[in-house]
Amino acid sequence: MSEDEDGGGGSAKSRGGGGAPPPFSDQVLEIVLENVLQFLSSRRDRNAASLVCRSWYRAEAQTRRELFIGNCYAVSPRRATERFRRIRAVVLKGKPRFADFGLVPINWGAHFHPWVSAMAAAYPWLEKLCLKRMSLTDGDLSLLAHSFPNFKELSLICCEGFSTAGLAVIAEKCRHLRVLDLIEDYLEDDEDEMVDWISRFPETTTCLESLGFDCVGSAVNFEALEALVTRSPALRRLRVNHHVSVDQLHRLMARAPQLTHLGTGSFGSAAAAIPQGGNNVVDLMSTFAGSKSLVCLSGFRDVAPQYLPAIHPVCANLTSLNFSYAEVSAEELIPVIRHCHNLQIFWVLDTVRDEGLQAVAATCKDLRELRVFPLDPTEDSEGSVSDVGLIAISEGCRKLRSILYFCQQMTNMAVVTMSKNCQDLVVFRLCIMGRRRPDHVTGEPMDEGFGAIVMNCKKLRRLAVSGLLTDKAFAYIGKYGKLVRTLSVAFAGNTDLALTYVLEGCTKLQKLEIRDSPFGDSALLAGLHHYYNMRFLWMSSCKLSVRGCMEVAQRLPHLVVEVIRERDEDDDHEAVEKLYMYRSLAGPRNDAPPFVEIL
């Protein structure tokens, strides 16, 4: 019943403890089975095992240690905790991904509270928690800190609602904390009410292995941070925020030469002045040279280019480099990147231009993941990277598996070239920022390019399309995208046929998010056979009506169909501005805000 990719657990009825206990021989068998099943780690395998028979179902439920809930509204906390009694680690995901781009109103939901309350009672031995796009309060964090004496790892990704006060309680009460990773969260922090949470870690030696707070907007007490790093001998991953200057970073690194992952904070001086006689750069460089274990660098929030050479000593060891907040030119990138022979993951700003990408292609033969972000993320900005950069990457980095590429102009030829050169592609996300923009050389739609991607990249699981696209592109996707699980569509397609092709063709489709595309009710109804196999469908600013959505809701009772209305749309009650629907065993949620109507 936990959300899983192939919907295997969806049909299992709840058997939590109802009925007479099984005969003795069966109990022995189950114990034997448990001893075997405890080694099963893949949740897909576990879901399959649980369907064999009741005995296996029970044994599996008793031995599952990690609970994955892909949609917090797909199952109720009580149902999950009643079936799985011995969970040590939970992954919980909430809002739909388009919430990251402001398409989901605040207070929509994904509250952590009911989950932490249920888990506090059911899982006293909980050790690990990973939340993504959840809404949680300081009170929830406090409950967490007080309920799980053995708590070890907390990862919060794209969450909101809590503040440094909540972090302080975690630091103080979770004595076995090994991991505290805050990734792109939005902290509610009033300037006057910030709490010195770093000082609240216990004074004794800690078992911290990973501490990441680069998204925390407020400065931390540096002396306390330095002291904390000093008394954390197990620390391997440290990611500081932009308030930490390069001089401070230098001191931290001296305390922790064993680091493997480093988020460098600002990597510039507060004064933005040149260093005294360049000595600082030399000192910094020797400190980096001493950090022989560094494999991952990020941060560089206010990078002063004269400090960049300091990282040269570690470049050859780097497998991951994140320059996506560093305004670095090609000239500044090249001396760094040409040392990075082992780089597998590279995130960068488009300020490096096609020239910079060519340098990447020339050196980083092992590259698996590339993300190129736009410094000026508007439709009419001057594009800094183009089809030229994409082709270069495709020719140099043949092992590429994942790419996210923002640009202003692209050609079919470049995309086709990539499809042929990079056969290992699993994730292809191309964002041509100008809406409905065609191939800038031929003036044609981008159909052929994306068609080639789904045709040639046989391992493709995730696809995001953009540019001018006709129904033809979607015909290709439906025909060839047999492994595609996640599809993102914006400002594309001509008619309902496009969506119909996808819903009928992409048999493994799990997550479909569409905005501003001319798809209506008849296309929506074309997917009735498949919606129970999906985690969710999001459609906004399309051509849906209440009638169509209502029909889906009636025909599929286990689907929760949410219509989100932000304004008082007195002009058109029939039109559905935002649709979010997902399979669920829990039925309509009871925490829906007024602007959400559940059909």
Next chain:
Amino acid sequence: MEGGGSYESGDLDNLKATELRLGLPGTDEPEKLPSMLPRSSKRAILEANESQSKRNPSEIKSLEEDQKPAAKAQIVGWPPIRSYRKNSYQAMKMEAETTGMYVKVSMDGAPYLRKIDLKVYEGYKELREALEDMFKCFSLGEISRMDESNVHEYAITYEDKDGDWMLVGDVPWEMFLSSCKRMRIMKGSEAKGLGSIP
């Protein structure tokens, strides 16, 4: 339509009048709302600084057209960049845009000086090209000629904080930015002794 004819004089005051921002006309302080940054103001200043003889009707028109899309409302959530990242980038851009670094540039033989914003350029190459553009109307010769002989007619020099005249290109760009007080494009014969230009 905003932007009409206001670039003829190349005057920064007129540029300001066409700047898109919130607030009543006549208020000086542009509101620093992240979602309403004056679009490509950097580029507009750069173009306004260019030599007057380059100004022609088709160019004015293209500047006007550049202004037009800014009036189009920004679509919510497009391009799809997480707000956390978007806000960080906007903070970075605002920091860069608010502090201009204007220095005077003189060229031996030219009748008057120019002023440029060093922050606008990414590095020495762009700076050289911009200076070339700016001064070529005076038909004094090429500033940076790519010769095998490495002999150039002119040398680009700058006066640093200590009052010394240095050859442009020796120190890292950032260091140059913080120490350059003004620039002089001097005749090659005078530049002897300053070393060869990279």
